[in-house]
Amino acid sequence: SISYLNGEYQPLSEARISPLDRGFLFGDGIYEVIPYYNGKSVGLMPHIERMINGLAAIEIKCTKTADEWKALLDDLVARNSDLAANLGVYVHISRGTDVKRYHAYPENVEPTVFAFTFPIKDPEPVDRAKVTQYSMISTEDLRWQRCHIKSTALLGNVIHFQEGYSSGNDEALLYNADGELTEGSSCNAFIVKDGVVITPIQDNQILPGITRRIILDSLRADGSLKVEERVVTMDEVRNADELWITSSSKEIAPVTQLDGKPVGNGEVGEVWEKAFQIYTDTKYD
Numbered sequence: 001s002i003s004y005l006n007g008e009y010q011p012l013s014e015a016r017i018s019p020l021d022r023g024f025l026f027g028d029g030i031y032e033v034i035p036y037y038n039g040k041s042v043g044l045m046p047h048i049e050r051m052i053n054g055l056a057a058i059e060i061k062c063t064k065t066a067d068e069w070k071a072l073l074d075d076l077v078a079r080n081s082d083l084a085a086n087l088g089v090y091v092h093i094s095r096g097t098d099v100k101r102y103h104a105y106p107e108n109v110e111p112t113v114f115a116f117t118f119p120i121k122d123p124e125p126v127d128r129a130k131v132t133q134y135s136m137i138s139t140e141d142l143r144w145q146r147c148h149i150k151s152t153a154l155l156g157n158v159i160h161f162q163e164g165y166s167s168g169n170d171e172a173l174l175y176n177a178d179g180e181l182t183e184g185s186s187c188n189a190f191i192v193k194d195g196v197v198i199t200p201i202q203d204n205q206i207l208p209g210i211t212r213r214i215i216l217d218s219l220r221a222d223g224s225l226k227v228e229e230r231v232v233t234m235d236e237v238r239n240a241d242e243l244w245i246t247s248s249s250k251e252i253a254p255v256t257q258l259d260g261k262p263v264g265n266g267e268v269g270e271v272w273e274k275a276f277q278i279y280t281d282t283k284y285d
């Protein structure tokens with residue numbers, strides 16, 4: 001596959017960065033993952049805006065406008081169109097390569113800009129009987145207090161994901177010290193109770209997910225389902241009729257097992273099917 005690195009296109013296997021890059025040494029960078037199905041992107045501009053906000057939040061110089069980012073990513077996808085029909089784009093901007101390892105932000109260092117594409121699966125069928133079901137464990141969220149920044153420093157997320165994975169589950173559902181739901185280790189979370197779709201508010205404890213945003217906007221525009229953004233306790237999660245996790249790669253994935261127990265009646269819910277249909281009808285840019 002063809003990758004982009006600091007203005008140059010080259011095979012991914014040949015792309016090289018310095019070990020003094022601060023992305024490598026400190027996880028000092030911002031990233032995005034954006035899906036393209038048959039060349040059509042989902043949430044591209046919101047992803048770019050979140051990336052620009054993230055760069056500003058950690059004072060990394062942004063070298064391109066939103067439109068320039070869009071052109072770059074669309075072009076990279078076009079160059080890789082022979083790889084697969086559906087591609088994810090990974091884009092990563094680190095603070096750059098310093099001449100020494102030193103914690104302070106260096107001056108006069110250009111950010112490292114790297115992007116590559118990788119094949120992603122077809123969207124899941126909008127069918128309760130056929131969709132892939134997820135199982136999760138729950139565990140206390142022990143990451144940092146700036147989870148709204150899409151940092152490349154993902155060790156906290158990786159440790160939590162591994163807790164789920166090593167116990168034979170697909171993901172880990174996280175809750176704070178007050179027993180309130182935050183998100184998954186690589187996804188946002190929603191519950192359904194008595195037909196109402198509920199998700200935690202957007203604050204420093206969660207990533208402002210683009211899939212989450214598209215779902216909320218499309219459900220509100222449709223109007224047939226009631227939607228709430230509010231604090232969600234783990235008691236509510238354990239008594240929910242449905243549990244979903246959302247991300248650019250998972251779209252809306254139904255979770256039917258939590259900590260070895262069935263969620264609701266243990267089957268994929270009707271509200272999932274309705275919401276996923278609405279999302280599917282409106283998701284493309």
Ligand code: PDD
Binds near residue numbers: 183186188206212
């Ligand atoms: N993960 N929360 C966390 C901690 C995430 O890592 C992600 C995305 C999300 C969902 O955000 P979005 O809908 O914008 O993809 C929520 C990406 C896909 C990843 O790290 O691979």
